[in-house]
Amino acid sequence: SQTIHQWPATLVQPVGSPLSLECTVEGTSNPNLYWYRQAAGRGLQLLFYSVGIGQISSEVPQNLSASRPQDRQFILSSKKLLLSDSGFYLCAWTPLRGRVTEAFFGQGTRLTVV
Amino acid sequence: GQQVMQIPQYQHVQEGEDFTTYCNSSTTLSNIQWYKQRPGGHPVFLIQLVKSGEVKKQKRLTFQFGEAKKNSSLHITATQTTDVGTYFCAAYGGSQGNLIFGKGTKLSVKP
Numbered sequence: 001s002q003t004i005h006q007w008p009a010t011l012v013q014p015v016g017s018p019l020s021l022e023c024t025v026e027g028t029s030n031p032n033l034y035w036y037r038q039a040a041g042r043g044l045q046l047l048f049y050s051v052g053i054g055q056i057s058s059e060v061p062q063n064l065s066a067s068r069p070q071d072r073q074f075i076l077s078s079k080k081l082l083l084s085d086s087g088f089y090l091c092a093w094t095p096l097r098g099r100v101t102e103a104f105f106g107q108g109t110r111l112t113v114v
Numbered sequence: 115g116q117q118v119m120q121i122p123q124y125q126h127v128q129e130g131e132d133f134t135t136y137c138n139s140s141t142t143l144s145n146i147q148w149y150k151q152r153p154g155g156h157p158v159f160l161i162q163l164v165k166s167g168e169v170k171k172q173k174r175l176t177f178q179f180g181e182a183k184k185n186s187s188l189h190i191t192a193t194q195t196t197d198v199g200t201y202f203c204a205a206y207g208g209s210q211g212n213l214i215f216g217k218g219t220k221l222s223v224k225p
Contacts, residue, residue, distance in 0.1 A: 043202070043216070043217035043218045044202065046212065049212040057212070103149070103157070103159065105157050106156065108156050
């Protein structure tokens, strides 16, 4: 069965420090991968979307970047965190094709920038 | 790009009352999905609707897809405290054909 791993679960980082969040998917090939951010009590903001290795689409220009070095690995990074980067970060994957192409989410990383 | 608009943003109900959230798009959707996110958790898939006018039920939850495939609704009958959370609709159609989520409806249930 397919699983998605996202870590860490919580993170407290000082302003100006770097960030690296990792997401890996198991049990499937060629997934579409997503990074979302959710501010407290708010909706899901799509940050990055990837259809394949090295293929990244950025939906919102910001202080973050994403990379997909392997088929089932998606990394969210920042060189210098801002206070406004605080939030709940969710990785998700969807099948490349299929009758029901639901999104499967990781457990999320709650990032607090102090 | 395509957007899915979801209303209301918040809904507070007394336990036992009904609840409905609506999702609208300016363009025809190939399908629509619904997710539930419990407080502190991650969104979990509930259902996918594909056909025009489709109605699906999951216990007290009723999902509808409009005849024109531009709108959808989720109705909960006789809410319970376990229904608390944020309900999202989602559809494919972003600039890269990616999954787009509505802003969600946050449901709180007073016992």
